[in-house]
Amino acid sequence: MSLTENFPSVDLSHKPTPLELLNNVSAEFDTNVWIKRDDCTGLAFGGNKSRQLEFYIGQALQQGADTLLTTGAVQSNHVRMTVAAARKMGLEVEVQLEHRVEREQPEYHQSGNPYLVKLMGAKIHYYPVGEDEAGADQALEDRAAEIAREGGKAYVIPLSNAHTPYGALGYVDGAEELIGQLNEMQIEPTRFIVPTGSASTHCGFLYGVRACGNHAPVHGVCVRRDAESQKQRVSTKLKAVTEVIGLEIDIPDNDIICDDSMLAPGYGLPGAATVEAIKYLARKEGILLDPTYSGKAFAVLLEMLKRGEFKPDEQLVFLHTGGAASLFAYPELVENA
Numbered sequence: 001m002s003l004t005e006n007f008p009s010v011d012l013s014h015k016p017t018p019l020e021l022l023n024n025v026s027a028e029f030d031t032n033v034w035i036k037r038d039d040c041t042g043l044a045f046g047g048n049k050s051r052q053l054e055f056y057i058g059q060a061l062q063q064g065a066d067t068l069l070t071t072g073a074v075q076s077n078h079v080r081m082t083v084a085a086a087r088k089m090g091l092e093v094e095v096q097l098e099h100r101v102e103r104e105q106p107e108y109h110q111s112g113n114p115y116l117v118k119l120m121g122a123k124i125h126y127y128p129v130g131e132d133e134a135g136a137d138q139a140l141e142d143r144a145a146e147i148a149r150e151g152g153k154a155y156v157i158p159l160s161n162a163h164t165p166y167g168a169l170g171y172v173d174g175a176e177e178l179i180g181q182l183n184e185m186q187i188e189p190t191r192f193i194v195p196t197g198s199a200s201t202h203c204g205f206l207y208g209v210r211a212c213g214n215h216a217p218v219h220g221v222c223v224r225r226d227a228e229s230q231k232q233r234v235s236t237k238l239k240a241v242t243e244v245i246g247l248e249i250d251i252p253d254n255d256i257i258c259d260d261s262m263l264a265p266g267y268g269l270p271g272a273a274t275v276e277a278i279k280y281l282a283r284k285e286g287i288l289l290d291p292t293y294s295g296k297a298f299a300v301l302l303e304m305l306k307r308g309e310f311k312p313d314e315q316l317v318f319l320h321t322g323g324a325a326s327l328f329a330y331p332e333l334v335e336n337a
């Protein structure tokens with residue numbers, strides 16, 4: 001029985017996503033590195049957000065909404081996938097792009113995710129600041145009120161942590177799926193590595209893994225805020241998820257791991273180790289990471305592998321959350337390559 005089966009949801013993702021061994025990486029570091037391919041969920045280039053959107057849109061349809069509203073950075077994968085999900089479900093969609101990353105390059109503003117958002121025909125609004133979650137959400141609510149006056153009914157997929165985290169339910173499901181695959185393959189995981197931004201993935205995944213009775217560390221890699229603030233965010237969201245699902249799982253605060261060693265120089269800006277990790281996995285395995293999320297998470301794992309932190313019998317599981325559409329917004333990654 002799934003913990004989320006009583007919540008309304010729609011089917012947006014190719015599931016189960018594959019669980020594969022990274023043969024070349026494992027051989028190089030003499031250990032076992034697995035990759036859960038949530039970059040392959042299928043919806044308009046795929047990624048983790050389709051699992052989250054399944055529950056938001058389930059709710060939206062239950063409420064009779066005809067329009068989706070959401071917000072994110074200019075290169076937000078969440079925004080791109082929300083537009084794709086709306087199109088698949090026959091809904092109208094409007095998105096708000098925030099000025100969150102200081103990048104002048106025209107590719108950042110025109111290529112990758114915003115290109116795809118325009119291709120799928122979403123109405124685009126701009127929000128002039130990038131560190132104002134409450135303000136960005138309020139702007140969506142204001143627009144929803146306008147749509148209501150025009151006779152429509154909008155559903156807001158919010159950004160801030162003050163809302164019921166239906167999206168995290170997607171990763172309670174994702175964790176159950178992964179633990180099922182590991183059990184079937186008789187693999188005992190010794191560590192999971194996941195990126196942590198809005199924290200819906202990290203929180204849902206941690207809750208789901210523990211609910212399945214697995215106690216391997218879930219190593220969250222910060223992509224947006226420092227470790228202390230992110231830990232607080234995950235903790236708050238965990239309480240909300242526990243309340244929504246109605247099942248108390250023992251997850252003490254010291255079980256929430258947030259590692260901000262790859263955060264600098266900041267959100268949406270890859271440091272040298274992240275660029276190296278993106279090139280490494282592309283050249284070693286033909287797998288594409290992104291500069292904002294999955295590249296930073298893999299960079300943490302790669303640093304640990306290089307430091308020789310793992311024994312040959314370890315089973316490391318990296319959750320690939322997608323995002324490679326934004327590679328085209330960072331042409332400097334291959335300049336002089």
Ligand SMILES: Cc1ncc(COP(=O)(O)O)c(C=O)c1O
Pocket residue numbers: 047048049076077078195196197198199200201202290293294321322323
């Ligand atoms: C590719 C990718 N990975 C990871 C994340 C972080 O997931 P979450 O916001 O659930 O923490 C995002 C969020 O936008 C993303 O687009």
